[in-house]
Amino acid sequence: MFGGGGMNPRKMKQMMKQMGIDVTELDAEEVVIRTADEELVFPDAQVTRMDAQGQETYQVVGEPESRDPSGAAGAVEAGGEETDDGAPTDESEIPEDDVELVATRAGVGKSEARDALEAADGDLAAAIARLE
Incomplete structure (x- = not known):
């Protein structure tokens, strides 16, 4: 190890x-x-x-x-839609666990954490940095 x-x-x-x-x-x-x-x-x-x-x-x-x-980035599960920039439009694409993690780490509410995750295309580190 x-x-x-x-x-x-x-x-x-x-x-x-x-x-x-x-x-x-x-x-x-x-x-x-x-x-x-x-x-x-x-x-x-x-x-x-x-x-x-x-x-x-x-x-x-x-x-x-x-x-x-x-090649692999921007792939969306069947049934999902993409915006012009390739980002998923369905809010359910961001797992609730990710929202809770960002909210806890940044000390904000879940709504604000979800908004930051959406703005950062689901990137946890970028969302937390955006909120700090």
């Missing part, structure tokens, strides 16, 4: 637990990182979630495949 300079992994886990850091291995099937220029797809990634004092950090280990974002 960690390189610890030759430290026993079990000892490292024990020390992290004493410091209040909870480490969980996730059974991820695929991880996708979208940038303006490309998508990095990790088909068989090892994902570790670390929770330290309420702040979650994710570590992704694997070999990514690079692909053009225009």
Whole structure:
């Protein structure tokens, strides 16, 4: 899990637990990182979630495949519609969990969080940044 300079992994886990850091291995099937220029797809990634004092950090280990974002981005489930810019028009496209997460992180109401998510095309980080 960690390189610890030759430290026993079990000892490292024990020390992290004493410091209040909870480490969980996730059974991820695929991880996708979208940038303006490309998508990095990790088909068989090892994902570790670390929770330290309420702040979650994710570590992704694997070999990514690079692909053009225009191919998969903007895809909409059957029955949904798109606006001229490719954004989904159906409000149900934004999961309620995302709305709650943004509302909690930014300290705002759900309505304001949903508006920020819609303005950020569902991008959690951009919505939170917009509200802070």
